[in-house]
Amino acid sequence: MLLIENVYAGYRDFDILKGVNLKVNPGEIVCVIGPNGAGKSTVFKAIYGLVKIRQGRVIFGEQNITNLRPQQILQAGVAIVPQMRSVFPQMSVRENLELGMYLEKNQQRIQKRIDYVLELFPKLAQRQYQQAGTMSGGEQRMLEIGRSLMLEPKLVMMDEPSAGLSPSMTKMIFENIVRLNQEIGLTVLAIEQNARQGLESSHRGYVLELGKNTFEGVASELLQDQEVRRSFLGG
Ligand SMILES: Nc1ncnc2c1ncn2[C@@H]1O[C@H](COP(=O)(O)OP(=O)(O)OP(=O)(O)O)[C@@H](O)[C@H]1O
Ligand SMILES: [Mg+2]
Structure with missing residues (x-):
């Protein structure tokens, strides 16, 4: 459904993303985790046309949406829930x-x-x-x-759905995301600093570090991976 191929993007003349590759299949919940400043929100902004992509491309369904305007991307069927309260x-x-x-x-x-x-x-x-x-x-x-569901999107992108929420509220939000995925087949790309919670609620996951994805896989396997555990899940 969504394919991000070798994307380079950043601010002014400086690249933050240096070859990001991601894929979201229809009906999946995919979670991108990674430390502060890794470029997670920049991936989000690059997909959504808020940051210019200098190299690589973003394909949504059959459509090349690289560097389209946010309004056009919304019309193509991608909705967003931003990181800041809105x-x-x-x-x-x-x-x-x-x-x-x-x-x-x-x-x-x-x-x-x-x-x-x-x-x-x-x-x-x-x-x-x-x-x-x-x-x-x-x-x-x-x-x-x-x-974000008002326009019947095919894909909803969420930047840190747990941002600023207590653990119990975070749990409630992720339960709702999983429920929507099961009830109406909603496809979700979530970016999440709360790595464990994010992966526990997802089908697949990616780790983003210093503007590149370093690990990817089935979420339950990432949760068991020694190195992912040590670096991102607190051992
Ligand atoms: N508007 C901007 N102008 C210049 N640099 C920026 C801008 N926005 C972000 N950056 C820089 O890009 C890098 C990646 O930021 P980004 O917000 O994508 O990280 P993140 O992984 O989402 O972090 P967090 O987990 O804190 O939300 C950081 O070094 C940040 O300082
Ligand atoms: Mg962010």
Whole structure:
């Protein structure tokens, strides 16, 4: 579904990514782990057209999406949940979901889709008229994931879904990602500093270090790998 081939990208004239290769198959949850500053968010930004790719390419389905604009990539069927909090705190849960479809004019279509997303997240449905900013961090993250589903994406990319969340909220978020994967076949590419939690919830994983992927494999095997354990999972 998504193929990242030998991608070089960075900021100003300096390469942060130096030949990244990743693959996401339909129906998979794939997790990219790696230390702070390894370039995980830069991979994300490069795929999404926020950082220029200088060499290599990104293929989504049949389409070459290398260096397309974020809007075009969204239209191709890739949605994102960014690393920083992105809900609009003064707006209700419902209004936040509506923003996930801001180009759609047909109110009926929008409301139908909101109801569909709320069905997937009963916790959000209970709070649909609550101000988003008054919800817990985990609930806000869930809302961001819900909003990313508004345009019926084929793939959702999540940059550190656990960022800033307590261990129990982190667990809840990953349980929801696995549930969406099972219930609606959602394909997910997650970038995660919380390596153990990320891999435990994924089918396959990649390790990114200094702008290159160094290990890859079935997530459960990476979790058992001596070197991966020593370097990234705390022994
Ligand atoms: N806008 C920018 N301009 C210049 N350098 C940047 C910019 N954004 C990131 N970098 C640098 O690129 C490198 C990789 O950053 P990136 O955010 O991709 O890392 P990361 O793996 O996502 O880290 P973290 O786990 O902390 O989120 C870092 O050295 C960072 O300082
Ligand atoms: Mg990051």
